[in-house]
Amino acid sequence: MxxxxxxxxxxxxxxxxxxxxxxxxxxxxxxxxxxxxxxxxxxxxxxxxxxxxxxxxxxxxxxxxxxxxxxxxxxxxxxxxxxxxxxxxxxxxxxxxxxxxxxxxxxxxxxxxxxxxxxxxxxxxxxxxxxxxxxxxxxxxxxxxxxxxxxxxxxxxxxxxxxxxxxxxxxxxxxxxxxxxxxxxxxxxxxxxxxxxxxxxxxxxxxxxxxxxxxxxxxxxxxxxxxxxxxxxxxxxxxxxxxxxxxxxxxxxxQSNSRHIEGLKKQLIQFFSNSPFTSMVTPEEFSAPHIINVSVPGLKGEVIVNALEKEGIIVSTTSACSSKNAEVSRTIQAMGYSHKIAKGSVRISMAHTTTQLEIEQLQKAWSSEIPSLLKGINY
Amino acid sequence: MNYDRILIRYGEISTKGKNRNRFINQLKMNIKESLTGLSAVKIEAGRDRMHIYLQNPNEVDHIISRLKPIFGIQSFSPVVKTAANLTEMKEQAVKLVESLAHEQATFKVSARRADKSFPLDTNELNREISSYVLNNVNGLIVEMKNPEIELVTEVREEGVYLSAQKIPGAGGMPIGASNKASLMLSGGLDSPVAGFHMMKRGVEVEAIHFHSPPFTSEQSKQKVRKLAAQLAGYSGRVKLHIVPFTAIQQAIQKQVPENYTMTSTRRMMLKIADVIRENTGSKALVTGESLGQVASQTLESMQAINAVTATPVLRPLITMDKTEIIEVAKEIGTYDLSILPYEDCCTIFTPASPKTKPKLDKVVFYESFIDFELLIQEAVNGTKAEIITPNTLFAESSEAFSDLF
Missing domain, CATH: 3.40.640.10 (Type I PLP-dependent aspartate aminotransferase-like (Major domain))
Structure with missing residues (x-):
């Protein structure tokens, strides 16, 4: 896992x-x-x-x-x-x-x-x-x-x-x-x-x-x-x-090696920015090194979570405390993003133990799983 | 602030005649000792003032906090040195005042010109510097009488000295300058305060505590060690003697009529303390007694108890009210320790109605059936001494369980 x-x-x-x-x-x-x-x-x-x-x-x-x-x-x-x-x-x-x-x-x-x-x-x-x-x-x-x-x-x-x-x-x-x-x-x-x-x-x-x-x-x-x-x-x-x-x-x-996760975060931001169907929610500046929020407009965050879990990767929709509510994220809407983006957002949050390899596997799973879900959806 | 030195004003030492140098040297030594662990500093002691030359200006806050509890210091001021150049003086003055100012702080400048070749005279200096500071620091109000911030500006040949803070010292006399006394330290509120008062008069204090396991617990001993450590904050160290007292207390319970047990107990404590005092070269015994506070502290009781020795028994709290004692205890940080609820040797075996007016001949008669001298000797032989410093307990506790943290 x-x-x-x-x-x-x-x-x-x-x-x-x-x-x-x-x-x-x-x-x-x-x-x-x-x-x-x-x-x-x-x-x-x-x-x-x-x-x-x-x-x-x-x-x-x-x-x-x-x-x-x-x-x-x-x-x-x-x-x-x-x-x-x-x-x-x-x-x-x-x-x-x-x-x-x-x-x-x-x-x-x-x-x-x-x-x-x-x-x-x-x-x-x-x-x-x-x-x-x-x-x-x-x-x-x-x-x-x-x-x-x-x-x-x-x-x-x-x-x-x-x-x-x-x-x-x-x-x-x-x-x-x-x-x-x-x-x-x-x-x-x-x-x-x-x-x-x-x-x-x-x-x-x-x-x-x-x-x-x-x-x-x-x-x-x-x-x-x-x-x-x-x-x-x-x-x-x-x-x-x-x-x-x-x-x-x-x-x-x-031991908080924030430079290590900072690097992984940069790598992920790069990855998601190059992907045509995702939009970054986490701002590049003034953000903590361990959290990345990214959205696939048109999909539900829940679907992404399920798809990645099938590949053994655990991420979440919004905060754990409210992720079981059907409502979309108050925070992301407050930032002025559309309902669609808010609905399709997932949070990837790392720890100092997160490795380069794990992030690469996430990228691989993302590339292989997510596009097929989007078939027939206009983004 | 880039402080250059700290100026120290003596308290009562200044009124001493022939012995003045001895007191000043003692103070210098005590200050030096209190600064261990910080960068070495040079201390220059004059007749009326002492200067600590700072090697590392960043340490000034540490030095200030260490100087505060040292007896023999009336007040002290951190001093900034600048070149005898008006522009630089003004800038430093603003920096210095700014670091201390708050909304509506009252302020004045007191200039002194020892170097008469300096182009401005005292009045001109006052005017120049104060107007510059007032223009550049917000919220100051000029006040000639007792301002909160008095910027003292001394122009000397070698440079200009600025200071704006007069920090009150602990007063009193330097510890060690007036010999040594033995404090009977129970664990209650009063005795640590008595010890503090003796220290303030320059007396080095050794503490004696009576421990009666299993009637008194390990925690109550620990509490006394903490109290001694708190007192050591003023003197650097306190030697603590812990006397095994169980056998004597049991012998008293067995032999002496109940309403006289308290009197007898106190007499035995005083006798033991006197032997330890003699062995350690102390000149007096100190107790935390306050007149009329409890049965053992009536004049009649004191007479019956004090009869065991001709050594001076000093009672610095004798006329103080409990509330006054509590106030000092809070100030010196012993209050919170003293109120911890552990039995001590004075609270166990307390008779329901102890004699408030015991008769000396009676108590002597009751005691005559037991060979107390032998028991006293045993207690003295079993006494364990330990040097306690402010860090003793901290060091112990930071080692304990360190793997858990």
């Missing part, structure tokens, strides 16, 4: 899995317990926290372990808006967010918040001008994703942060689930107040993630209970998962 759906999830690395197993088997104590066995688990959790913090340039106390990206995004958005609703009623996000951000904003809109949505251009990037115009004294939170999960577009986070801090007193939340381990993510001296990360996107375990929360961000807990994670996320911590995530973060930043 050639696995090219690494934006949906990745295979845990052997080393990460070994850490997870050791902690699960040997240090299964509850980190909140008083006894030495529990304290050992607490030490492990503390070390995981320190390592995760150091890697993203945060302080140890600024890391909240969660069950993944979705929970981190929910906690960030709901926690800030709930604590600041007396200060303002205005929230801003983009048209292309992941459902775990998008649907929370929609929910908040229903509850009475005034929601502004940033449009994106053909390259999938927001307009800083529009952001500047939308910001006001009333704005309390802005969420902008770092790397888009469907197209790989990189948003101008730094510039957006500058604007947010200059023209409002809003807090800035960044969904870095797709970017961490692929392009540099560092909150030190940045304008980012909240940042979400999910371990299984970079060869960690599912069910683990974290929210970076800067010291000054006033977050209200969304789960009541035993006040773990500084009271912000009750529930017995997943120590093994946190340790495994810290290891995956280290491996992800140490």
């Amino acid at each position: 050639i696995y090219l759906d690494n934006s949906a999830t990745t295979k845990p690395s052997k080393e990460v899995l070994a850490s997870f197993m050791t902690v699960t088997e040997d240090y299964y104590g509850n980190p909140s317990s008083l006894h030495g066995f529990g304290s050992t688990a607490a030490i492990l959790l503390d070390k995981a926290r320190a390592q995760a913090a150091a890697i993203i340039g945060a302080k140890k106390d600024e890391i909240i372990f969660t069950s993944g990206g979705t929970e981190a995004n929910n906690l960030a958005i709901k926690g800030i808006t709930e604590s600041l609703k007396h200060k303002g009623n205005h929230i801003i996000t983009t048209q292309i967010e992941h459902p775990s951000v998008w649907n929370v904003y929609k929910e908040l809109e229903q509850k009475g918040f005034k929601l502004s949505i940033l449009q994106v251009g053909k390259d999938g990037r927001i307009s800083l001008n529009q952001l500047k115009q939308l910001l006001s004294k009333e704005t309390i939170l802005v969420s902008i994703m770092h790397v888009n999960n469907e197209t790989g577009t990189i948003q101008p986070i730094e510039e957006a942060g500058e604007l947010i801090k200059t023209f409002s007193s809003a807090y800035f939340h960044v969904d870095a689930v797709q970017s961490f381990g692929k392009i540099p993510v560092n909150v030190n001296q940045s304008t980012v107040d909240l940042l979400s990360i999910s371990a299984h996107k970079f060869h960690g375990m599912k069910g683990t993630g974290l929210l970076y929360k800067s010291m000054k961000a006033p977050l209200l807990a969304q789960v009541a209970g035993g006040n773990q994670e500084n009271g912000l996320r009750s529930g017995t911590q997943n120590v093994a998962g946190a340790v495994a995530m810290a290891k995956a973060m280290r491996e992800g930043t140490e």
